[in-house]
Amino acid sequence: MTAATTERKLYARLEEVSVRYGPKVVMQNLSLDVVEGAITCIIGLSGAGKSTILRLLNGLRKPDAGRVLLGDRDISALPERELIGIREKIGFSFQFAALFDSLSLFDNVALPLQERTAMSKAKIRDVVAETLESVGLGNVMDRFPAELSGGMVKRAGFARAVVANPECVLYDEPTTGLDPIITHVLTDLIIRLRARLNGTAVVVSHDLQSIFMMADYVAMLFEGAIIAYGTVDEIKQSLNPIVQQFLQGSEVGPIPI
Numbered sequence: 001m002t003a004a005t006t007e008r009k010l011y012a013r014l015e016e017v018s019v020r021y022g023p024k025v026v027m028q029n030l031s032l033d034v035v036e037g038a039i040t041c042i043i044g045l046s047g048a049g050k051s052t053i054l055r056l057l058n059g060l061r062k063p064d065a066g067r068v069l070l071g072d073r074d075i076s077a078l079p080e081r082e083l084i085g086i087r088e089k090i091g092f093s094f095q096f097a098a099l100f101d102s103l104s105l106f107d108n109v110a111l112p113l114q115e116r117t118a119m120s121k122a123k124i125r126d127v128v129a130e131t132l133e134s135v136g137l138g139n140v141m142d143r144f145p146a147e148l149s150g151g152m153v154k155r156a157g158f159a160r161a162v163v164a165n166p167e168c169v170l171y172d173e174p175t176t177g178l179d180p181i182i183t184h185v186l187t188d189l190i191i192r193l194r195a196r197l198n199g200t201a202v203v204v205s206h207d208l209q210s211i212f213m214m215a216d217y218v219a220m221l222f223e224g225a226i227i228a229y230g231t232v233d234e235i236k237q238s239l240n241p242i243v244q245q246f247l248q249g250s251e252v253g254p255i256p257i
């Protein structure tokens with residue numbers, strides 16, 4: 001890790017983590033720091049294991065070796081019952097929004113509060129309305145997911161991820177497949193939501209413009225390891241030819257195609 005993180009408090013840390021799916025090794029001895037109060041972006045090729053990193057951070061996937069630390073606590077060996085408590089503190093905006101088609105936008109976003117809190121109906125109504133307003137969906141709360149554009153569905157996913165005031169929000173490909181203007185709006189929204197929650201965010205994305213706009217730290221995942229880590233400027237100036245090829249989107253270079 002670079003000097004940049006040494007004096008900063010960590011929200012989470014993957015320590016020498018290995019993950020296999022059957023015989024396929026996805027990660028080997030991978031370590032990654034997630035700085036508290038910062039936006040950490042993870043970049044890497046399709047299938048590199050970016051979504052798996054997010055699943056490790058909220059205990060949806062256990063490592064085959066190594067530790068997953070949240071603060072000082074190793075969550076990698078915790079029973080499911082304790083992981084549920086941890087997931088309440090970590091919002092997840094999924095790669096594919098995963099809204100319930102049969103529920104209105106309001107009900108989709110209200111669900112985490114209904115399931116996990118003792119909030120009154122009136123309080124839930126206020127919190128959900130306020131959260132949907134904060135993502136610019138205050139006027140479409142009664143619509144169903146099929147009646148929304150792709151960008152609106154993503155924003156609804158963000159609203160659901162942040163509605164219970166999590167300490168940390170994990171975003172999996174928040175802007176993939178969306179036009180540049182909506183991408184800008186969503187990127188700005190991630191920055192604003194992080195500030196509003198005064199928390200930590202980890203964003204997996206292929207979208208370099210968006211990453212350069214929001215990231216405090218960037219980590220590049222390649223062949224099972226973090227091969228570069230630093231601020232946006234540090235990553236842009238990286239001498240690693242794999243990083244440079246990825247940033248330039250070139251087919252010429254060390255990355256096997």
Ligand SMILES: Nc1ncnc2c1ncn2[C@@H]1O[C@H](COP(=O)(O)OP(=O)(O)OP(=O)(O)O)[C@@H](O)[C@H]1O
Pocket residue numbers: 021026044045046047048049050051052053
């Ligand atoms: N449940 C699973 N069973 C078997 N293999 C899996 C499973 N989940 C992921 N993998 C494999 O592990 C690797 C990493 O997957 P992951 O979804 O973390 O990658 P990713 O970087 O998020 O990819 P993408 O950019 O396509 O979303 C991939 O090769 C994938 O095929």
Ligand SMILES: [Mg+2]
Pocket residue numbers: 050051052095172
């Ligand atoms: Mg993925």
